[in-house]
Amino acid sequence: MDLVVLFDINPHSGVPLYRQILEQVRRLVSSGQLQPGDELPSVREVAREHAINPMTVSRAYSLMEAEGLVERQRGKPMRIRAGEQSADDRLEQIEALLERLVLAARQLDIPDQTLIQAVSKKLQGPKT
Amino acid sequence: MDLVVLFDINPHSGVPLYRQILEQVRRLVSSGQLQPGDELPSVREVAREHAINPMTVSRAYSLMEAEGLVERQRGKPMRIRAGEQSADDRLEQIEALLERLVLAARQLDIPDQTLIQAVSKKLQGPKT
Amino acid sequence: MDLVVLFDINPHSGVPLYRQILEQVRRLVSSGQLQPGDELPSVREVAREHAINPMTVSRAYSLMEAEGLVERQRGKPMRIRAGEQSADDRLEQIEALLERLVLAARQLDIPDQTLIQAVSKKLQGPKT
Amino acid sequence: MDLVVLFDINPHSGVPLYRQILEQVRRLVSSGQLQPGDELPSVREVAREHAINPMTVSRAYSLMEAEGLVERQRGKPMRIRAGEQSADDRLEQIEALLERLVLAARQLDIPDQTLIQAVSKKLQGPKT
C-alpha cells in the first residue's frame, strides 16, 4: 500500500501546525475521502514527512480523538470513525475562509469578476 | 461627522488581532481606499469600537509605522503615507488566502462550480 | 558555557528600553560582531539579566524581525539574518549622537581639545 | 536688540522637545553663555520660531523655574538666575552622551582613531 501524503502543511502560513492537520482531516472526512475504518499515517510518519515535531502531530491526533473523529487502538494505527456530511455542512466548513477572502478582496478593491477568475484559475492549477 | 468603522475584526478567526488590523490597512492602502494623508482612527477609538485592548491596536499601528505605511505626528492622529499599488500587486496579496480556500475545497471534495457559486454569492452579500 | 551579556541597558537614559536593545543589535550586526546565524539570547534571559519585563524585550525582538534583522524559528532562539555593512554606513549610524554631542559641547563652551580628550579618555575606559 | 535663536530643536531625535529646551538652557547657563539677569525669549516667540506648541515650551520653562535656573517676574520675560559652573561640572553634563557615543562606536567596531577624527570633523563644521 502506497503512502498517501495526506497533508498539505505550510509552516509559514501563520496557522498553527496542529490546526492545519486537524482541519485537513476534518475536511477529508467530511468529503468522504477518508472513510470510516480508514487508517491515518502514524505520528512518526507525518512528522518525518513534513519535518515537524512528533509532539505537534500527536497533539493534532489527540484533539481529533477528543472530537470523536478518529479512534485510537493500542498498538495499531488510528482509524477514522465519523461518517459523511451533507454538501451544505461541507460548505460551512470553508465559510470562514470565504469570508476572509471576500473581505480582503473588497478592501483591495478587486473587481468581483477578477476575483472569480482568480479562483477559477487556481482551481485549474496542479491537483496536488 | 461619521464614524467610519474601518476594520472588520474577528476575535475567533485564529488570526492575531493586531495582524487583522495591519493586513486590513495594507489592503485599504493598496487599493487607494485609504489615500496618503488620510487619518487613521485613533488607537482608543478602534479599541473601544471593537472591545479590544488599546495596546493591541497600538502594536498594529507601530508595525505599520515601521513598515512605512503610516506616519506619526506627536499628539495627532496617524496618517497614511504610502501610495497605491498595481492590480497585480493587489491580487498577490490574497494569493495565500486563495491557496488555502482551494486546498480546503478540494479536501472537502466540493465541486469547482459549487465553490465558484459560493464565492459569487458571498460577493453579493451586504457591502459592509 | 558563557553567558554573554550582549546589551548595555540604561533605564535612566531616557531612551526607551526596547529602542536601546534594537539599536544595539543593529550596531552589533553592522559591525559583524553578530554574524548571520548567530543566536540571540532568549527574551526571558535578557529580561531576567536586566530586570526588565519580557514583553519589552519581546517588542524589541519583534521590531527586529519586521526589519529583517533576525529570523524567528518556532520554539527556537532567534537568529541573525542580515550581514555586515561598510565603514561609512557604520559611521552614519552614530551621526545623530555625534551631532548632539557637539551641540552640547558648544553650548557648554567646552573647548574642542577638552572634548576630544574626553572622548579619548572614555575610549580607554573598561572594554566591557 | 537681535533675536538670538537660542535653541536647536530636533523633533525627530526621539528626545522630548521640552527636554531639549531644558537641557540647552542648562548648558548655556553652565558655560556662562547665558549670564544671571539675561532674558529668555518668550514662550510664544520660541513656539513660533520652531513651530511647536506653546504648551511644550511653557512646560520646559516651568521646569527650569522649579530647578531654580530661571526666575519668573509677572509680565516680564524670564531671567536667568544661576551662576557659572566649573569646567568639570560642565563635562559631567555631557557624560551621558559621551557614554552612549562610545558604546555605539564599540558595538559598531569603529576604530578609536576613526571616531576621534569624526568628532574633530564635526567640531569644524558650521558654527550655527
Add this chain to the structure above:
DNA sequence: GTGGTCTAGACCACA
C-alpha cells in the same frame, strides 16, 4: 484629546 512606554500576569504554540 492624541500616541508611547512599561509592567504584571495569563495562556498559547512549538521543540
Add this chain to the structure above:
DNA sequence: GTGGTCTAGACCACA
C-alpha cells in the same frame, strides 16, 4: 525550554 498574543492598568509627552 523557546517566542507570541492579549489584557489591565499606570504614567509620560504632546496638541
